[in-house]
Amino acid sequence: GENVEQHPSTLSVQEGDSAVIKCTYSDSASNYFPWYKQELGKRPQLIIDIRSNVGEKKDQRIAVTLNKTAKHFSLHITETQPEDSAVYFCAASEGKLSFGAGTTVTVRA
Amino acid sequence: DVKVTQSSRYLVKRTGEKVFLECVQDMDHENMFWYRQDPGLGLRLIYFSYDVKMKEKGDIPEGYSVSREKKERFSLILESASTNQTSMYLCASSPRLAGDTDTQYFGPGTRLTVL
Numbered sequence: 446g447e448n449v450e451q452h453p454s455t456l457s458v459q460e461g462d463s464a465v466i467k468c469t470y471s472d473s474a475s476n477y478f479p480w481y482k483q484e485l486g487k488r489p490q491l492i493i494d495i496r497s498n499v500g501e502k503k504d505q506r507i508a509v510t511l512n513k514t515a516k517h518f519s520l521h522i523t524e525t526q527p528e529d530s531a532v533y534f535c536a537a538s539e540g541k542l543s544f545g546a547g548t549t550v551t552v553r554a
Numbered sequence: 555d556v557k558v559t560q561s562s563r564y565l566v567k568r569t570g571e572k573v574f575l576e577c578v579q580d581m582d583h584e585n586m587f588w589y590r591q592d593p594g595l596g597l598r599l600i601y602f603s604y605d606v607k608m609k610e611k612g613d614i615p616e617g618y619s620v621s622r623e624k625k626e627r628f629s630l631i632l633e634s635a636s637t638n639q640t641s642m643y644l645c646a647s648s649p650r651l652a653g654d655t656d657t658q659y660f661g662p663g664t665r666l667t668v669l
Contacts, residue, residue, distance in 0.1 A: 446613065454594070479657065488558075488644070488660040489597070534596060541587075541612070542658060544596040 447472040449537050451545025459553050464522040466548045468535035471516065477538040478511060478518050483547075484531045492533075493520070525552045557581070558661040560645055566667045573632040575664050577645030584649065586628035587658065588612075588620065591642040603628055635668045642666075 448471040458464045470478075479494035495502045495509045495518065502509050506525075511518040518537075522529055530552045535545040561576035577586065585604055589597040589612075599612030601620040609620050617639060621629040628647075632639055645661040 449596075451596070481660075488662050490660070491657050494657065536597075541599060541602060543613075544589075544598070546594055546596040 447475055447537055447539055447543035449535060449543050449545045451535050451548055453548060454546065455549045455551070457551045457553060458525050460525055460527060462525055464520075464525055464529070464550055464552075466520045466533055466535065466550075467517060468519070468537070468545050469515075469517045470537040470543075472537070472539045473513075473516065474539040475537040478509070479536050479538075479542070480507075480509060480520050481534045481536065481544075482531045483534065489534060522550075525550075527552050527554055558645060558647055558659050560643075560661040560664050562664050563662060564665045564667075566669065567632075567635050568669055569636060571632075571635050571668075573635050573666065573668075575630040575632075575643055575645075575666070577628045577630070577647075577661055578626055579628075579645075579647040579659070580626065581647065581649065581659075582625065583647035583659075584625070585647060585658075586622065587646040587648075588618075588628065588630045589644045589646065590614070591644055591663070597644065600630065635666075637668050640666060640668045 451468045476497040481489035482492045483489040506523045508521045532547045536542040558579045587602040588600040603622045619631045643664045646658040648658045
C-alpha cells in the first residue's frame with residue numbers, strides 16, 4: 446500500500462514568515478494529493494489539493510507543488526498569521542487516502 | 555454545505571464492552587470511511603464503504619467491524635473493546651468512487667477512552 450512520510454513534525458515560525466511542509470509518497474500510481482488543516486479540537490478540513498496532471502496550485506497565501514518524478518509534494522504558506530497555527534496533514538491517493546503523520550505549525554506573534 | 559455528524563464527542567467504556575460509533579452524512583455520498591487518529595501517527599484507515607452493504611478493510615481493521623445498512627449511515631463496531639483502542643475516531647464521506655478520489659469531509663470525531 447501507499448506510504449506517506451511528512452516532515453517536519455513540528456514547525457515554529459514568526460508571524461509574517463513562510464512555512465513549508467514536505468511529503469513523500471511511495472506509490473507511483475497515486476494521483477490525488479490533498480492537504481488538510483486541523484485546528485485544536487476541530488475536524489480536519491481540506492485547504493488545498495492537487496492532481497497528478499498539475500505541477501503547482503495556488504490559493505491566496507497557500508500553494509502546493511508536486512514533483513511526480515521524485516514522488517514528493519509540498520505545502521507553502523506565505524505571510525503566516527496566528528490563525529495558521531494548526532496541525533497540517535498531507536495525503537496521497539491511489540484509490541484511498543493515505544495520510545502523513547502531521548505537522549504542528551505554531552505561528553509566533 | 556456537507557454535514558457529517560458522529561453520535562458522541564466523548565465516550566468512556568470498559569474493557570470487553572461492545573462499542574458502537576455512529577456516523578451520518580446528509581449529502582448522499584457513496585463513500586464513507588472510518589479512521590483513528592493518534593499522536594504522531596496521523597490518520598489511519600480502519601474500514602471504508604463504497605455503497606450500502608459494502609465494506610472494505612483499511613490498513614488497521616483488526617478488532618473492528620462495520621455496518622452500512624443505509625447510504626447515509628456508517629457504523630463502527632468494537633466487538634470487545636481493549637485499552638489499545640483508546641483513540642480519536644473520525645468518520646468521513648466523499649461523493650465519488652475510488653480512482654478519482656474526491657474531497658473527503660470529516661465528522662467532528664469521537665474521543666473514545668477504554669478503561
